[in-house]
Every structure is written in structure tokens, then in C-alpha cells.
């Protein structure tokens with residue numbers, strides 16, 4: 001992504017891997033601040049606090065946390081426990097566990113400097129692979145969007161998305177939004193409806209990054225999706241995913257399932273865009289996906305910016321208000337038109353054919 005004319009990723013390293021730098025997403029869209037983690041514990045904290053968020057980005061952050069953990073544990077006595085802590089920083093996005101498993105397998109049998117060197121190069125490789133996968137997802141998505149657009153000449157293709165599955169949720173380009181960026185590069189006219197995504201307002205991140213890229217985007221309240229689809233104002237829904245079961249059931253940010261139901265009712269195609277690192281072939285169906293239950297405080301408070309520019313939190317419900325706050329829901333495979341991956345657009349029922357041997 002170009003930020004103020006310069007290419008920028010959401011996470012990168014300096015000091016030969018001793019420092020991991022990332023964009024603190026808790027301050028966006030008000031302030032673009034880069035933070036530096038010099039310890040694995042600080043990076044785990046960044047994942048837990050959602051300073052870094054989005055399934056693919058959490059995976060790569062987990063890999064870098066593992067590399068930092070290796071570097072300050074020369075004897076390797078602590079590594080197994082540390083990797084467990086990293087893998088459990090957030091439960092739903094399988095990319096985190098996938099990344100930690102891959103690091104663990106890569107490091108097995110290695111010692112000392114060789115182990116540190118391999119940990120860093122494996123984490124860097126995973127970051128590059130994420131970028132390549134997202135580019136490929138974007139190309140497949142753009143082909144599909146071009147066909148939809150050509151069937152509706154004379155006006156921009158209307159895309160609705162939920163949460164943020166853009167540049168910010170990955171190392172670069174995004175998953176669901178990668179296709180939107182590719183359309184813009186290919187001259188296909190598009191307009192995006194960005195669901196606000198209560199309570200953490202990831203839709204503001206979607207709106208911010210698309211606007212920064214010069215793409216037409218309109219923020220809508222989460223509850224507006226049904227209205228828009230019923231009136232023919234949405235041509236296609238594309239969302240990301242945090243974990244996809246082998247049968248194609250897909251967990252994504254809470255509220256996604258309602259969008260899929262409204263899409264089916266209105267005859268709007270509903271696509272999920274995600275890399276293979278988000279597919280959990282060990283789960284036969286979505287009911288096995290662990291759903292993160294977040295603090296009720298996220299519903300009682302809201303973050304915003306004061307007239308002086310400072311970011312602050314305001315109470316919108318009394319402290320004693322009981323609140324239930326599941327972070328994700330599962331959209332059943334039968335509501336999903338296709339899963340856009342780096343290997344092509346698959347029907348949910350085709351996923352099993354791609355299970356690694």
C-alpha cells in the first residue's frame with residue numbers, strides 16, 4: 001500500500017530482526033503510529049490488544065514473536081512454553097496456530113545461532129508468502145468482479161464488505177480488498193459499502209484505507225446491509241475469514257452470517273476471500289471453530305476523537321449493563337457462493353480436494 005506516496009507494509013523488521021515494527025491499529029483511523037516490539041512478550045501483547053489484527057497479519061506477527069522468543073532463549077529451554085503462549089494469544093484466527101506450528105517444525109533439531117537465523121528467515125518467508133497469496137487472491141477476485149461489472153455496464157460495481165479484510169488485516173494488499181485494489185488498477189469501476197462493524201469498528205479501517213487509496217467507499221451502519229441488498233444497491237458481498245472448516249463453513253467477524261442470509265434472500269452472490277493458511281482441514285465443520293468471547297466493556301464504551309485531536313474512550317452504557325460480546329460467527333457453506341483463494345475460486349464443497357496429504 002502507498003502511504004503518503006511511499007510503499008508501506010503493516011509489519012516489518014529492523015536491526016537484523018531484533019526489532020519488529022508494526023502499525024498500531026487501535027489508533028486508526030485517527031492517527032498512524034508505528035510501534036516497535038523488541039521482545040516476544042510485547043508482540044504477544046500487541047496481538048492480544050488488537051494493535052495488530054486480522055487473521056493473516058496475526059499469523060505473521062505470531063511468526064515474528066516466535067523468532068524473537070528464539071533469539072532471547074539461546075538454550076531453547078523455554079521455547080515450547082513460549083510458543084504455546086504465542087499460539088493462544090487469540091483463539092479464532094487459525095493463522096496464528098498455523099504459523100506457530102510451522103515455526104516449531106522448522107526449528108526442530110536446530111541449535112544456537114543456526115536456530116535464530118532459521119527462525120528469522122522462516123518468519124520473513126511467511127510474510128513474503130502472505131503478500132504473494134494476497135496478490136493472487138486479488139487477481140482471481142478481479143476476474144470475477146470484472147465479469148459481474150460487465151453484466152452491469154454504465155455504473156460502478158457495488159461491493160459490500162464487513163469488518164476489515166484489507167491491507168491492514170494482512171502484511172499487504174488484503175484478502176477481500178485485494179480484489180478491489182486490483183479492479184482499480186485494471187480500470188474496473190467499483191464502489192464499496194463498508195459495514196461499520198460494531199463494536200471494534202474495523203469498518204472505519206476499511207473506509208480509511210480505501211479512501212487513502214483514492215477508491216470510492218461509503219461507511220454504513222451494520223444494520224444497513226439488508227436495506228441495501230433488498231433495494232438492489234449491492235451487486236456482490238466479499239468478506240474475509242478467520243478460519244474456514246474443511247466443509248467450507250467460514251468464521252468471520254460477528255455479523256457476517258447476517259449479511260450472508262440477507263445476500264441469499266436478495267439473490268446477491270456472497271464470496272469469502274482467504275489464503276490457504278486460513279483453512280483448518282482438521283475441522284470437518286464450522287461448529288468446531290472456537291469463537292472468541294470478548295469483554296462486554298467493548299459494548300459499553302466507544303472510542304473516538306476529541307476536538308483537540310486526542311483519541312479517547314467514552315461510556316455509552318452504564319458500567320452495570322450486562323453485555324455479551326462474541327467476536328465472530330460462522331457462515332454455513334451453503335450460503336457461500338465461492339471461496340477466493342490464492343489457488344483459484346473454489347466452491348466450498350471443493351475444499352476437501354485440496355486437503356494437504
Ligand SMILES: CSC[C@@H](O)[C@@H](O)C(=O)COP(=O)(O)O
Pocket residue numbers: 053054055056162163164165166169170175176202239240241242252253327
Ligand atoms: C482478513 S481477516 C478476516 C477479517 O474479515 C476479520 O474478521 C478481521 O479483521 C479479524 O478480526 P479482528 O478481530 O479485527 O482481528
